[in-house]
Amino acid sequence: MAFRKFFILLIFLFPAALFSQEREVIRGTVFFDVNKNGILDDDESGIAGICVSNGKDVVKTDAGGHWNLPAGSPRSVFVIKPAGYTVPLNEDNIPQHYFSEKQIQNLEINFPLYPSDENNRFSVLFFGDTQARGQKEVNYIFHDVVEELIGTTDATFGVSLGDIVADEPELMDEVSKGIAQIGIPWYNIFGNHDHDRDEKLNEYKDKTFRKFFGPSTYAFEHGQVAFIGLNNIFFNPDGKYHAHLTAEQLEFIANYLSFVPENKLIVLMMHAPLVRTANNDKLFEILRNREHTFSISGHVHEQINVFIDEELGWKRAVPHHHLINATVCGSWWCGLNDETGIPHATMNDGAPNGYSVVTFDGNNYSVRFKAARRPADYQMNIYLPDELKQTQLDTTVVLVNVFAASGQSTVEMRVGNEGQWVPMQQVETIDPECLRMHRLNPILDYETDGNTIDDILGYKMDFPSVSTHMWEGRLPQNLSGGTHTVTVRTTDMFNQTWTSHRIFRVRPVNRN
The missing domain is CATH 2.60.40.10 (Immunoglobulins)
Incomplete structure (x- = not known):
């Protein structure tokens, strides 16, 4: 009893001393x-x-x-x-x-x-996985993508969407120094290959990331847009990971959005796709009253437009647009080297490696894909034999890979300048050129003159995936013999239109 009275007296006389940690x-x-x-x-x-x-x-x-x-x-x-x-x-x-x-x-x-004078209309560069294995691939990033962007006036800032490196966290510094040459502010997202292997607890897996870039979950605003960077890679004690948001992160998002007007666009940036994030339902609940949202990720090494609807847990009638962004490293810097020594790095869906330019205008946005070291209007590949017989016209398919297309795109074709535009049909198939390149790139486990075969031919590509942005159409069966041009025109969900051409020959039946 005496001890209890003494303790109560201490609380009364020195509350700050006893509870300073709680009040701090x-x-x-x-x-x-x-x-x-x-x-x-x-x-x-x-x-x-x-x-x-x-x-x-x-x-x-x-x-x-x-x-x-x-x-x-x-x-x-x-x-x-x-x-x-x-x-x-x-x-x-x-x-x-x-x-x-x-x-x-x-x-x-x-x-x-x-x-700072900020316009409500501005553009942002988004890099999917740069994912460099060693200094050689760090240099690939610079030569293949960064150099063409140096001094750009088209973008206000940029974002790397995780997997900046491939399990060598200290290389983040080297990658950053090269990207810095573009000359604009650059934000970074944490990816599964950016983690510190020697750390056992999930909360310290981003130790080196924090050293170079700061917190791995954060937010900032520009124009009429609120950007939220999320570390959605959660490591279990056994070292395996899955896409997940912690209770603390969800609380941060909810607390922050309580201060953000509902007419602003909310942009969520993460490494693993939102649809793969285990507890995305809790995030969707936080966003249920938000009309203007967009999210973007990397990780998959393909380019996919996902529309998250009520069936997938979205809480609004209009689906949420999530872009799985193209990767800078393509298919992990794999494939045959070109004349400059850089692998073609075609992604598994047949799209070239590259990045996205997202333009924001108030609370609206549009996305444009940019292939590495290619013209801005290079947006598709058309597959058709160089020559075919007239008897093959009824069985020959024109196949097109529209790199950044979605189910909301229209794709149509015509033959000749006076031909009728004919709608093409979206199909699920492997890109044939991606498959051909895969077969040309066998990697064996031996060394030649001190160099591994990887150094000579590049890393072996994964087997191509079924692409989400392939279309097919049929040629007119009444084409005459001679040289013709097929033109493909596509318009995307942002009303951006791109065209491309392919020349082919038809051999008359009576030709020897």
Whole structure:
């Protein structure tokens, strides 16, 4: 009884001492960094209404730009860049919107922001898996994709959608330094091949990623768009992973969106596809009142437009558009090398390796695929024999791989300038050229002159997959002998139209 009275007395006299850990907060200020020195100087003022987060809780700054968050054990604290502002960039153009676990030990941290003129119409580069195995493949990234983008004025910033490297996390620094040459801010998403193998717990698998890029779940705003970067790769203690969002991440999304007006477009960026994320139903519940949404991922090494409807758990009548983005590495930098020594890296669905340019206009968006080192209008391959007999016209199929098409695309063909446009039919099949390249690329397990056969021919391609963007049509049966042109025209879900041609010959029946 005496001990109980003593304990109650302690609570009454020294509550802060007994419960300081529970009452402890992290605090700071978001401010106009007028002289851009990163320090809150006496003559610099705070900014009201800016969101700050510890990865779960989200608060807004008060009239003086001040904020505080529960201390707990956050691994980072970050400001959610609002539209009309920028954050500092490091030498590799990586946004410095965060403070790490070590940096927040003093419990008071200040975030500098700079005013910025932002248009509501802007474009973003999205790189699927760059996935470099060693310095040789790091160089492939630079020569195949990065160099054509240096100095671009078409994109405001870029995002890598995970699997930046192939199980060598320290190479992230090398990849970043090359991508930095493009000259625009660059955000990064965590992928399964970016993890630290020596870490056993899921919460530390992104240790090296955080070292270079900051928190692996975060958000920022630009124009009328709220971007949310998600680490949806969850590692089990046995080292295996699956696509999953933690309770803390879901709480962060819900807390943040409570501050985001419903007329803004919400863009979710992740590595593994949303449809493969085990508990996506909880995310769909958070988004159920959001009319304007779009999501994008990598991981699959194919390009697929997925429309998530009510049958797949979406809570709204209009399906949610999820883009499984093209990969920079294509099929893991596999296949025969071209004249510059870079593998053709065709993806498993027959589309070339490359990236996407997503243009945002208010809360609307459109997507354009860009093949590596190819013209912007290279959007399809047409397959048709160079020559065929007139007797083969009724059995010959024109097959087209429209790299970025979806079920909402229209594809049609005609022969000659005066021919009638005929709708083509979407089919599920393997891209024939992808299959041919696969068969040309046998890899054996031996060494030649000190070099593995991989060094000579490149890594063996996976067997091609059934592509989701193939169409077929029939030639007119009354074609005369001679040289003809088949033209294919496609219009996508964003009303973008592309055309391509293929010349072929018809051999008359009476020709020897």
